[in-house]
Amino acid sequence: KKPTKTPNRKPSKKPRRKPSRKPSKKPSKKPSKKPSKKKIVLVGASVTKYVANLFIPPVLYDDMNETGLFNISLRQIIQQILPLPYPASTVWAYGRPDKPESFSNPTGTVEVTKDKMTTVKWINELVVNPQVCSVNKASPACDYLLPILTDSNGNSVINQAFHWANPARNCVDGRNKTDCAGPLGQAPYRGPTPTVPHVHGAHTYPQYDGYSESWFLPNSSNIPLGFATEGTSYGGPTTLGSPGPAVKNPGYSVFQYPNDQPTTALWFHDHTLGITQDNVYSAGAGFWLIRNENDSEDGLEPNDCFGNQQLLPGPPVKFGQDPNNDLNVRCMIREIPLAFTIRSFYTDGSIYLQTTMDVSTVNGNSWPKLDVAKERYRFRLLNACVSRELLGLYMVYTVNGTQNELPFFVIGADQGMLPQVAIVKRNYAAVINSCGNQSGVSLSPSSPNGLPMGPGERYDVVVDFSDLPDGTVVQLKNIITGAPAEIMQFIVHDDLCNYLAQGQSTGPNAKNMSSASPYNMTLKPRAEVGDVTNPVPRDIAGFTNGSMLVFGDGARQNYKSRPKLWSSPITQNPALNATEIWEFWNFFGASHPFHIHLGKFEIIERCPLPTPNNSSSYPFTGNLTGCSSAFPWESGFKDEVLCPGNTVCRIKMKFDLPGTYMFHCHFLVHEDNQMMRPFCVGAAGTDCSTQFF
Numbered sequence: 062k063k064p065t066k067t068p069n070r071k072p073s074k075k076p077r078r079k080p081s082r083k084p085s086k087k088p089s090k091k092p093s094k095k096p097s098k099k100k101i102v103l104v105g106a107s108v109t110k111y112v113a114n115l116f117i118p119p120v121l122y123d124d125m126n127e128t129g130l131f132n133i134s135l136r137q138i139i140q141q142i143l144p145l146p147y148p149a150s151t152v153w154a155y156g157r158p159d160k161p162e163s164f165s166n167p168t169g170t171v172e173v174t175k176d177k178m179t180t181v182k183w184i185n186e187l188v189v190n191p192q193v194c195s196v197n198k199a200s201p202a203c204d205y206l207l208p209i210l211t212d213s214n215g216n217s218v219i220n221q222a223f224h225w226a227n228p229a230r231n232c233v234d235g236r237n238k239t240d241c242a243g244p245l246g247q248a249p250y251r252g253p254t255p256t257v258p259h260v261h262g263a264h265t266y267p268q269y270d271g272y273s274e275s276w277f278l279p280n281s282s283n284i285p286l287g288f289a290t291e292g293t294s295y296g297g298p299t300t301l302g303s304p305g306p307a308v309k310n311p312g313y314s315v316f317q318y319p320n321d322q323p324t325t326a327l328w329f330h331d332h333t334l335g336i337t338q339d340n341v342y343s344a345g346a347g348f349w350l351i352r353n354e355n356d357s358e359d360g361l362e363p364n365d366c367f368g369n370q371q372l373l374p375g376p377p378v379k380f381g382q383d384p385n386n387d388l389n390v391r392c393m394i395r396e397i398p399l400a401f402t403i404r405s406f407y408t409d410g411s412i413y414l415q416t417t418m419d420v421s422t423v424n425g426n427s428w429p430k431l432d433v434a435k436e437r438y439r440f441r442l443l444n445a446c447v448s449r450e451l452l453g454l455y456m457v458y459t460v461n462g463t464q465n466e467l468p469f470f471v472i473g474a475d476q477g478m479l480p481q482v483a484i485v486k487r488n489y490a491a492v493i494n495s496c497g498n499q500s501g502v503s504l505s506p507s508s509p510n511g512l513p514m515g516p517g518e519r520y521d522v523v524v525d526f527s528d529l530p531d532g533t534v535v536q537l538k539n540i541i542t543g544a545p546a547e548i549m550q551f552i553v554h555d556d557l558c559n560y561l562a563q564g565q566s567t568g569p570n571a572k573n574m575s576s577a578s579p580y581n582m583t584l585k586p587r588a589e590v591g592d593v594t595n596p597v598p599r600d601i602a603g604f605t606n607g608s609m610l611v612f613g614d615g616a617r618q619n620y621k622s623r624p625k626l627w628s629s630p631i632t633q634n635p636a637l638n639a640t641e642i643w644e645f646w647n648f649f650g651a652s653h654p655f656h657i658h659l660g661k662f663e664i665i666e667r668c669p670l671p672t673p674n675n676s677s678s679y680p681f682t683g684n685l686t687g688c689s690s691a692f693p694w695e696s697g698f699k700d701e702v703l704c705p706g707n708t709v710c711r712i713k714m715k716f717d718l719p720g721t722y723m724f725h726c727h728f729l730v731h732e733d734n735q736m737m738r739p740f741c742v743g744a745a746g747t748d749c750s751t752q753f754f
Contacts, residue, residue, distance in 0.1 A: 225335020268297020
């Protein structure tokens with residue numbers, strides 16, 4: 062039986078036309094088990110920019126329109142990421158199994174209501190034909206698909222010597238178990254792919270958090286003999302002190318999310334042990350937007366600083382709308398999620414991983430463009446890169462031969478709204494503290510310039526196009542080396558709706574400027590995390606230990622003598638409802654984004670490492686000096702801190718749910734290479750299984 066066709070997104074032939082999502086002419090096929098002929102690397106600089114129109118994610122689910130279980134599955138599709146005439150790419154994508162056209166990389170948004178429980182059935186459908194397989198489990202349509210990432214010779218890139226999921230249960234120490242390192246010299250893995258989803262930033266119990274050992278294989282008809290179909294902690298890393306394990310069945314898990322946190326933009330992605338980078342790079346992600354019932358935001362005051370009612374730019378895409386093919390919808394959208402990724406390609410369109418990727422993509426298209434009205438827009442920004450791609454974002458445009466900069470007005474961060482609007486440019490950042498008055502700082506050339514974003518970080522920004530002439534081209538750029546300098550562009554139109562429909566503006570249209578000016582916007586003060594309950598901060602070192610990047614306990618002591626691996630016993634064990642200060646001592650020369658699962662935290666300050674930074678400085682018993690407080694755009698709650706090299710980053714967090722969670726570097730290549738540790742909230746044997754201690 063032939064697989065069904067998979068959706069494809071092709072750029073429009075003319076700049077003014079709507080983006081299309083047509084089925085690909087060729088279905089996604091199970092890869093051949095024979096390596097193909099040597100592939101040729103595509104040079105990113107040769108790819109034509111600003112051809113495809115930006116893909117705007119539609120709404121995948123909205124709990125105000127649908128109730129009950131949300132079914133989200135992972136499938137293989139073919140998608141046009143590069144502009145024509147480049148070949149389309151085979152990728153993995155999340156979507157609704159009842160709507161095959163919904164699968165895209167990244168996928169549509171999940172819209173949920175604050176304090177309302179969301180239950181999701183996450184399905185691993187990485188099989189030849191999920192549609193046929195769903196009705197006939199014995200069919201060859203249920204044969205598993207091989208991992209799609211390969212080297213230039215067509216060989217898998219999954220290194221089984223890493224400490225990883227290891228479904229084959231072939232451990233280097235001879236044990237017959239999963240979640241371990243395999244022997245050196247094994248061939249790269251070519252079996253069914255384990256997956257486990259994680260809603261990044263979600264406040265939920267650990268069995269629903271996407272713990273890395275909670276993975277599961279597809280419900281395939283040809284799983285090799287002896288393979289495990291789920292990880293060590295499938296069903297949850299603990300069944301104690303919480304509502305109970307996740308629902309367990311072949312090929313899926315059911316997770317619950319109470320959404321009892323500030324309104325904000327979260328995102329979901331894979332988190333499988335040892336192959337998170339490979340799976341996220343292959344499968345993309347999706348936005349998880351928490352709103353109040355009336356779509357309002359927790360941190361927005363009713364009135365601006367002059368007493369006028371204030372609204373944020375909108376509307377966003379609504380459930381059932383098609384923002385890519387319905388031009389009447391597209392021309393009215395004023396809130397748009399933007400997911401940034403950096404990729405590399407072979408000339409046949411297939412994606413591959415390398416140390417430095419060279420093709421910038423936004424919402425699944427390389428270097429797209431977006432036609433915008435002369436109005437204010439709200440963009441939900443996400444750095445969805447998998448590796449070392451730091452971004453420093455800024456926007457420029459040219460009028461009458463003069464280049465100008467268009468600022469970001471940052472109104473929110475990872476875990477909700479800021480207490481004050483922050484204005485950010487290339488080398489300047491300020492807090493707008495009273496009807497346009499700015500309390501600003503100039504950023505030195507050695508500081509993170511523009512709006513810095515580490516992988517996994519999100520920012521909620523307003524951009525004001527209202528004063529730009531018709532036809533102005535605004536470029537979104539990156540100032541930090543190691544990633545492409547250009548990202549996407551915006552074209553401003555007096556009459557956007559007429560331009561999209563007819564290809565020309567007929568004159569200034571009536572601007573929908575009901576949204577508040579960001580200079581006059583008032584935001585609510587940030588709630589406090591609470592008083593610190595641990596008198597001595599937890600000092601955690603990040604450093605290189607041989608070929609691995611690891612965390613170590615006791616950074617103020619002789620930290621190099623105490624490296625901790627993923628499998629080492631838990632050493633970070635906050636009491637339930639404790640409020641603690643954690644210090645990340647970054648002994649690397651470069652920045653690292655540190656992410657803590659479970660909830661939100663405050664960034665207290667960043668301090669230089671004690672000098673001289675060598676063994677003579679440790680044990681260190683003095684006080685950290687030369688510290689600087691959080692940047693203006695970080696003044697709200699976060700779940701990730703971008704920590705510069707040779708710096709101590711101090712955060713404060715309340716641990717209010719029991720169980721076993723994780724913290725790690727969000728450079729996923731580092732996470733996969735042992736820079737990840739479990740921690741327990743509560744008591745061993747009551748809140749966490751004793752197996753972790």
